[in-house]
Amino acid sequence: MTLGKPSTAPRTALLASRIRFEEKRILEALERRGVPCTHIDTRTVRHHMEGPPPAWDLVLNREISATKALYAALTFEASGVTVVNSSAAIETCGDKWRTSLALHRAGIPTPRASLALTTEAAQQTAEEIGYPVVIKPLVGSWGRRVALLPDAEATRTVLEHCDAIPSPQAQIIYLQRYVDKPGxxxxxxxxxxxxxxxxxxxxxxxxxxxxxxxxxxxxxxxxxxxxxxxxxxxxxxxxxxxxxxxxxxxxxxxxxxxxxxxxxxxxxxxxxxxxxxxxxxxxxxxxxxxx
Amino acid sequence: MTTATQTCPECDGALTIDDSVRMSEVLECPGCRSELEVVATAPLLLALAPEVEEDWGE
Known part of the structure; x- marks a missing residue:
């Protein structure tokens, strides 16, 4: 990514609702370089389409909520702000099926993945992949609700739980071949x-x-x-x-x-x-x- | 580096906080392990940090 050379020092900001170890270290590293960097608390962000553009040339996107990170990036980008990482990257990385498709399309080795648009179809898909099989929510992190399914009975039970989640996305089932990795x-x-x-x-x-x-x-x-x-x-x-x-x-x-x-x-x-x-x-x- | 002592809003235990602390920084209480957020720096004020949400993470 290359920006046109700015006539004045670029105005940079770090977007985050939580300042963790990572954000603190990055802010300190920028300060050591004499780079002014404003912290934008994501919880304060609002933008009117016809309003003035944001006061930043570049936003380092460190928002912990994937949803808020995506919509903040879309909003800033629409006003000409460079956002790292971009909304396009967040959309791909933030969705396991989109990631699998992108990797597969490029010929990058990745565990065989399958998608089923209903839990009924997912049961059959798991049989076709073979057990054990890994089920993951399309969106999520830190290993939450990721499960290793040893057999058809366990799969049926987990899929019943997916059906009970009141979100259309929860019933779209991502399954992945288990990689027997050495711990x-x-x-x-x-x-x-x-x-x-x-x-x-x-x-x-x-x-x-x-x-x-x-x-x-x-x-x-x-x-x-x-x-x-x-x-x-x-x-x-x-x-x-x-x-x-x-x-x-x-x-x-x-x-x-x-x-x-x-x-x-x-x-x-x-x-x-x-x-x-x-x-x-x-x-x-x-x-x-x-x- | 100077330090200040604060009281955990959850367990009333003491936290030692250095002067590099920032707004919105998340700290952990060494006593009760609660996550605390810096909601003001002058004077320093701590509150319980928001609960983890479904879409949080990397």
Missing amino acids: RDIRVIVVGGVPIGAVYRMSDEWRTNVARGSRTEPCALTDDIAGLAVAAAAQTGAEIAGVDLAEDVDGALYVLEVNHGVEFKGFQEALEGRVDVAEEIADRLVTEVWK
Whole structure:
């Protein structure tokens, strides 16, 4: 992404309703570079279509709510503001089926995924994939409501729960072939097309999200891992991406998902002294986006 | 760096907060593990942070 050279210093803002470890580190990194950056509290954002444009040239989108992040990005972009990550990236990364389609279309190895538009069709789909099979909500994070279904009976029960959720989207069922991974997956952070590091996320349970208590340890950023992560980030359009990969028992690599609002506390702790994610993000904003 | 002591609005326990704290920053009470949000910085004021919502995350 390249902006035209501004006649004055770009006005930059960080959008977030919560200042977490990540946002605080990014704000501090920008301050160290002398870059004025205003914090916009997402909860205060409102915009009239005919009103004055927002007072920003660039917004770093760190909103924790995927829905609010998307609509804020759409709103700012409509007024000519550059938003990182963009609404297009959020739409792709924020929906597991759209992500799978984007990765598959690009020939990036990803676990075989299927979609069923009703829970009845999902039962048959699970039989066709074979057990165990993974069911995930289309939208969601931190491993919430992700389940490993061992057989038809468990699948029927979980689908009954999906039917009981009063949301049309909850009855659209995303299923994914289970990857027998060795108790860990791999998180790569890609900033501006550059893979800045990788960690293993280790867990005693099959879900390896850090938000579920997984441990992080350094992982060698091999050419294979780096190449897949960069390709996956590019395919989703995410300038700043957390790419999750799994290696199966035979060592084959798969891209599981691409995260648009990457959290990096565990990543940073594992790679402290080697990589500074906030510094990389600040550098990217200063030296690449504004050049 | 200077620090200030605040009271957790949930458990009345003490929190030590340094002067790098920012508006909307989320802190964890070391006593009850509640998530607290900085809702004012001058003077410093803490409130219970909003509950996690379905679409929160990465």
